[in-house]
Amino acid sequence: MRYSLHPLFRLPRKQKRTIQLVVDAVLIASSFLLAMLLRLESWTPLAEARTWLALLLLIPLSLAIYVRLGFYRAVIRYLGPKAIRAVIIGVVISALSLALASYxxxxxxxxxxxxxxxxxxxLTIGGVRFGLRAIYLRSQIRHKPxxxxxxxxxxxRQLAVSLSHGQEYLPIAFVDDALGLQNTFIEGLKVYPPRQLGYLADTYGAERVLLAMPSVARSRRREILAELEPQGFPVQTIPGVADMVTGRARISEVRDVAVEDLLGRDPVPPNPTLMEANIRGKVVLVSGAGGSIGSELCRQIMRHCPSLLLLLDISEFALYRIEQDLKRIAAEEGLTVRVEALLGSVQHRERLTTVLTSYEVQTVYHAAAYKHVPMVEHNVVEGVQNNVFGTLSTAHAAMEAGVETFVLVSTDKAVRPTNVMGTTKRLAELICQAFARHQSATRFCMVRFGNVLGSxxxxxxxxxxxxxxGGPITVTHPDITRFFMTIPEAAQLVIQAGAMARGGDVFVLDMGEPVRIAELARQMVRLSGLKVRDERNPDGDIAIAYSGLRPGEKLFEELLVGxxxxxxxxxRIMTAQEVFWEWSRLEGFLxxxxxxxxxxxxxxxxxxxxEAPTAYRPQDDIVDLVWLQKRRGKASIPQAPAAVTPLRPVLERHK
Incomplete structure (x- = not known):
């Protein structure tokens, strides 16, 4: 039946309407003639002229009524309660018209x-329509999970209605922990308690669970997911309220469960006063604007109306991407913020000074850095030059240009680091701490936090x-843990911390509880409807392979030195008092x-x-790729001529 009706459903709308008009004319005539036959119990009146005259009046009049009521605008496969009302009203008016015409x-x-x-x-006009709808839906049900x-x-409820008319899924029941809803029927579907999910799988063939609670607190979502996880169902969710309200997503766009739901951390609403203090009406520059944190900082900053937002990045593609994204946001939200994209390296002090001075920048968010631990371990010189001397150049330029506030985006890996990346970020903090003590025109502060989700x-x-x-999932160590925070929350807290700075502050963000990476992997497997394959379950679907800690990697991260x-x-913002060197001492070290x-x-x-006060304790040998190549004796690394000192001006004492 599905294949015989398939061409009919695919006809153009104009042809479908013509077919409906012809069929309705036949049904109107049949209904009237049969009504006469049933009433008079004889075929004789059907041969009389009055019968055919009534029919000639009834058919065009009824069709006109149906057109007026929108019969032929409705799509048969999506007919609902409104269509039933329209059919009833149309038939009643048609019958009244027949009585009036007869009189x-x-x-x-x-x-x-x-x-x-x-x-x-x-029965005929409505029955044909709902019969075709039933045939169509039945043909779809066979192929929908x-x-x-x-x-x-x-x-x-909205999701159930949307899915019923869609191609992807067939809703068969609701589950809800509200006792007042259980055992009731909503949109024709029974509401069950969550404990009966196994029954629904065995009896009705339920294959997955769709979480339709977009506005519930994240902590509650985590509790629900913890309840669902042992039952082995794939779990997906609908978009958040904000995405649906702004039109970025529809309720029927089912998505995988976000890792934020697994971590269950509820964000604290931002303080508007702190969010705007260093931004509204000011000229703001973000270095590393194309990166994960830098790009989100730009989005948050633009929504608080600076007079000018400058995007600085060395990557042309990353800079283009965030510029286009900000233009899209401005168009969607009606923002008129001026945005300019600048290519440049934070190691180029003259370029930075010219930019900051020319635009009279008032606030700098310094997010430019190399942050990938193994990558910096393999490229030590570039890591040090970018993270240490890049920060030094940017900070010097900020002071020379009279910038009011300088906010350094730091990392928890700067605390008792075992890798070069964390050590260079701690050195960047020391530079800002020293400059904060060395002068007072520019307020320096540092904001330290852990991993961000989706970076x-x-x-x-x-x-x-x-x-x-199909796996395996690679985890470096069974016991490795990390702090996690969403990128939007991290950016909001960075902005708010910068507004509280007095000079030299080290702000530490409350990251919540550390997360075991191996357990996070297991949760993601189970919520995908699969089973972890291990010694206890050799027939599972996805194995977890442990690859060993990478160079410079720690088992546990910390947020505080002391x-x-x-x-x-x-x-969610704390401040720490930590050891640092005065600029006179730090300058010689640099x-x-x-x-x-x-x-x-x-x-x-x-x-x-x-030697620096970073508490750097490397656990591995040097693994810089150039250094290893040099040790193999396959290439010699020439020393730079003594006269070539491209970064020496950076180390001149700030006057």
Whole structure:
């Protein structure tokens, strides 16, 4: 049946309407003639002229009524309660018109015929439409996965209606933990308690659960997912309320469960006063604007109306991408913020000074850095030059240009680092701390936090891709843990922390509880409806392979160097008092570090990094790729000529 009707459903709308008009004309005539036959119990009146005159009046009049009521605008496969009402109203008006025509033109139609006609027309005209709809839906049901909707609220009801008419899923039931809803029927589907999901799978073939609770707190979503996880159902969710309200997503766009739901951290609403303090009406520059944190900072900043937003990045593609994204946001949200994209390296001090001075920049968010631990371990010199001397150049330029506020985006890997990346970020903090003590015109502060979800190199998209490929999921160590925060929350807290700065502050963000990466991987496997394959379950679907810690990688990350931490006015921002060097001492150290980098003296670089007050304790040998190649004797690394000192001006004492 599905294949015989398939061409009919695919006809152009104009042809479908013509077919409906012809069929309705036949059904109207059949209903009227049958009504006459049933009333008079004889074929004789059917041969009379009055019968055919009534029919000639009834057919065009009824069709005109149906057109007016929108019969032929409705799509048969999507007919609902409104269509039923329209059919009833149309048939009743048609029957009344028949009675009126019989009276006005003295046709002598028996008074009971219009009532009989109405019942027959309702059965035929309505029955054909809903019969075709039923045939179409039945043909689709065979090929649609059966799903259970978790949440019988307004979002769940809308989702059920949308899916019923769609091609992807067939909703067969609701589950909800609200006792008042259980055992009731909503949109024709029964509401069950969550504990009966197994029954729904065994009895009705439910294959997955769709979580339809977009506005519930993230902590509650985590509880629900924890309840669903052992039952082995693939779990997906609908978009958030914000995405649906702004039109970025539809309720029927089912998505995989976001890792934010697994972590269950509820964001704290931002403080508008703090968000706007360094932004509204000011000229703001973001270095590293194309990166994960930098790009989100730009989005947040633009929504708080600076007079000018400058995007600085060395990557042309990343800079183009964030510029286009900001233009899209401005068009969608009606923002008139001026945005300019500038190519440049944070190591180019003259370029930075010219930019900051020319635009009279007032606030700088310095997010430009190399952050991938193994990559920096393999490219030590570039890591030091970008993260240390890039920060030094940017900070010097900011002071020379009279910038009011300089906010350094730091990392938890700067605390007792075991890798070069973390050590260079701690050195960047020391530079800002020294400059804060050395002068007072520019307020320097640092904001330190852990991993952000969805950033470049994040484990979450990596795990998801490995699950889709059939595994295995690669985890470095069974006990490795990390702090996690969403990119929007991190950017908001960075902006708010910068507004609280007095000079030299080290702000530490409350990252919540650390997450075991291996357990996160297991949760993602189970919520995909699969089973982890291990010694206890050799027949599972996805294995977890442990690859060993990478160079410079720690098992556990920390956020504080010492114990001297104090709360601030924001519940998720703390301030720490930590050791640092005065600029007079730090300057000499940076001079030596610069020479070691310029001459590719990796042993000297490591020795100097260990001498600084960074608590750097490397756990591995040097793995810089150039240094290893040099040791193999396959290439010699020439030292830079003594006269070539491209970064030496950076180390001149700030006057």
């Amino acid at each position: 006005l033109f003295a046709l002598g139609i028996p008074r009971s015929v219009p009532f009989i006609y109405a019942m027959l027309a309702l 059966r799903v259970v909707i978790y949440g019988a609220g307004s979002a769940g 470049s190199g994040s484990v979450v998209p990596l795990f998801r891709g490995q699950i889709q490929a 114990e001297d931490v104090a709360p601030t006015s924001h519940p 001079d030596q570090l610069f020479d070691a980098c310029r001459n590719f003296h990796h042993d000297g670089i490591r020795r100097l990094l260990q």
